[in-house]
Amino acid sequence: MKNHSHEPVTIAVVGSGYVGLVASACFAEIGHRVICVDNDEAKVRTLQAGGIPIHEDYLPELLNQHRGGRLEFTTDLRNAAQTAQAIFIAVGTPQSRTGSADLSFVDAVASEIARSIDSYKVIVEKSTVPVYTNEWIRRVIERNGVPKDLFDVASNPEFLREGTAVVDFLHPDRIVVGAATDRASALLKQIYEPLTSGEYYRGDNRIPGPRTESELPPLLLTSTKAAEIIKHASNAFLATKISFINVVANICEAAGADVEEVAKGIGLDSRIGNKFLRAGVGYGGSCFPKDVAAFRNVAELVGVDFGLLHEVEKINEDQIHRFFQKVRSALWTFRGKKIGVLGLAFKGGTDDIRESPAIEIVKKLLSEGCIVSAYDPAAEARTKELIPAGAQMRYVDSPYAAAQDADALLILNDWSEFAELDLAKLHYTLRYPIIIDGRNLYDPTTMTEHGFTYLSVGRPGLSQPVDPISVFHEPRKRDKA
Ligand code: UGA
Numbered sequence: 001m002k003n004h005s006h007e008p009v010t011i012a013v014v015g016s017g018y019v020g021l022v023a024s025a026c027f028a029e030i031g032h033r034v035i036c037v038d039n040d041e042a043k044v045r046t047l048q049a050g051g052i053p054i055h056e057d058y059l060p061e062l063l064n065q066h067r068g069g070r071l072e073f074t075t076d077l078r079n080a081a082q083t084a085q086a087i088f089i090a091v092g093t094p095q096s097r098t099g100s101a102d103l104s105f106v107d108a109v110a111s112e113i114a115r116s117i118d119s120y121k122v123i124v125e126k127s128t129v130p131v132y133t134n135e136w137i138r139r140v141i142e143r144n145g146v147p148k149d150l151f152d153v154a155s156n157p158e159f160l161r162e163g164t165a166v167v168d169f170l171h172p173d174r175i176v177v178g179a180a181t182d183r184a185s186a187l188l189k190q191i192y193e194p195l196t197s198g199e200y201y202r203g204d205n206r207i208p209g210p211r212t213e214s215e216l217p218p219l220l221l222t223s224t225k226a227a228e229i230i231k232h233a234s235n236a237f238l239a240t241k242i243s244f245i246n247v248v249a250n251i252c253e254a255a256g257a258d259v260e261e262v263a264k265g266i267g268l269d270s271r272i273g274n275k276f277l278r279a280g281v282g283y284g285g286s287c288f289p290k291d292v293a294a295f296r297n298v299a300e301l302v303g304v305d306f307g308l309l310h311e312v313e314k315i316n317e318d319q320i321h322r323f324f325q326k327v328r329s330a331l332w333t334f335r336g337k338k339i340g341v342l343g344l345a346f347k348g349g350t351d352d353i354r355e356s357p358a359i360e361i362v363k364k365l366l367s368e369g370c371i372v373s374a375y376d377p378a379a380e381a382r383t384k385e386l387i388p389a390g391a392q393m394r395y396v397d398s399p400y401a402a403a404q405d406a407d408a409l410l411i412l413n414d415w416s417e418f419a420e421l422d423l424a425k426l427h428y429t430l431r432y433p434i435i436i437d438g439r440n441l442y443d444p445t446t447m448t449e450h451g452f453t454y455l456s457v458g459r460p461g462l463s464q465p466v467d468p469i470s471v472f473h474e475p476r477k478r479d480k481a
Pocket residue numbers: 128158159160161162163235238242275276277278279280281282283284285286287288291346347348
């Protein structure tokens with residue numbers, strides 16, 4: 001954005017993880033001055049030097065465009081807090097042993113902000129935090145001697161998906177602002193005005209996405225507590241949708257129906273909607289598992305029985321075991337079998353392997369004595385830190401290299417390139433034409449026509465175990481030649 005009629009705001013964003021870095025780049029993109037703070041000196045040096053620590057569409061473009069201009073990186077929280085009008089806290093809220101969110105990073109940042117500020121600031125929680133955190137931050141700041149009229153604490157949760165975070169930020173379904181005073185809500189409205197007024201969507205160099213001048217994102221003004229609950233409830237609801245369809249998939253599998261047809265039939269009801277009804281190996285990532293546990297914990301703390309979320313978690317765990325059983329039924333025995341694996345990240349489009357069902361499955365395969373050849377377009381480096389390459393674990397650079405002479409190929413996440421494989425080439429490359437698809441990327445009939453034994457999730461005939469005799473004893477085309 002070159003010309004902007006709105007009044008730019010000076011913003012400090014504390015934390016340069018997924019949320020902090022994307023928010024920083026996008027606030028700069030819509031015309032604000034942004035100081036992104038992190039206490040990790042090496043990371044800040046990398047960011048200052050043009051490095052991009054995460055795989056995220058459009059992020060390199062935005063960082064390159066705004067770095068050194070409207071966007072700067074620093075370790076100096078004190079100076080950033082003093083300079084900024086709004087201070088966004090976007091530090092990690094990892095899961096503690098009890099499942100609750102560990103707020104020690106938020107606590108440390110709030111205390112340091114309190115020690116730094118000498119004029120009015122709006123302190124905004126962007127990290128996913130349990131209800132009451134807002135009040136708790138307010139108390140921390142007051143306890144550090146800051147007068148009540150020198151600050152407000154607001155809540156502005158993010159709903160970004162990894163991989164599409166930049167587009168989600170700039171073209172949001174909604175912007176939620178939880179604020180207790182007009183002063184705080186006015187500043188947050190000013191920050192988002194380039195989006196809510198449509199100014200950004202009129203610009204020539206905007207990042208493309210679903211929002212246009214005639215389809216503006218709504219800004220929902222709520223209490224701070226409601227904003228906090230909206231974030232947890234949204235993620236918990238989406239996770240529930242996934243676990244729900246996964247159980248329906250298991251019913252389909254047993255009954256001989258196709259879950260894809262069922263999901264379509266359910267999703268056409270506008271009250272339900274067709275999104276997040278893809279059956280598979282279950283949800284993972286840094287958000288859903290953590291937030292479902294944290295929301296369950298919040299419910300417990302306030303004395304509400306949210307047993308539903310226990311079930312959601314249990315179904316999600318079971319889904320990996322069910323998938324693994326499917327692999328076992330196809331392979332008969334594991335020791336010494338060569339397995340090709342497509343996908344290591346918790347979903348396609350990201351390099352994030354946190355709570356990835358794919359990693360869970362790979363670890364199980366290795367512990368059973370399989371030899372794994374894995375390919376993921378972005379997550380190899382991160383996975384290597386966890387599972388180093390070795391005789392049993394190989395990292396390869398294409399889907400066909402993963403399939404080379406494998407006894408079976410597993411599809412474990414949904415990178416778009418995994419859905420566009422050359423099936424004839426794949427058939428030729430595999431030692432045995434067995435594909436076990438944990439993301440339902442292919443049509444079973446097409447796969448059968450191509451000569452594959454194809455197992456997926458919640459589709460007809462899958463309850464029948466593969467007949468290992470016929471699969472393993474049928475000579476392959478190549479052998480025949
Ligand atoms: C999720 C939410 O979608 C965001 O709105 C939220 O801001 C974010 O968490 C967060 O709290 O920070 P993300 O974790 O990036 O975003 O990933 P999703 O695209 O939501 O997928 C989560 C998991 O569910 C993945 O493992 C994905 O493969 C799985 N999934 C998703 C399914 O199994 N089926 C579906 O139909 C959809």
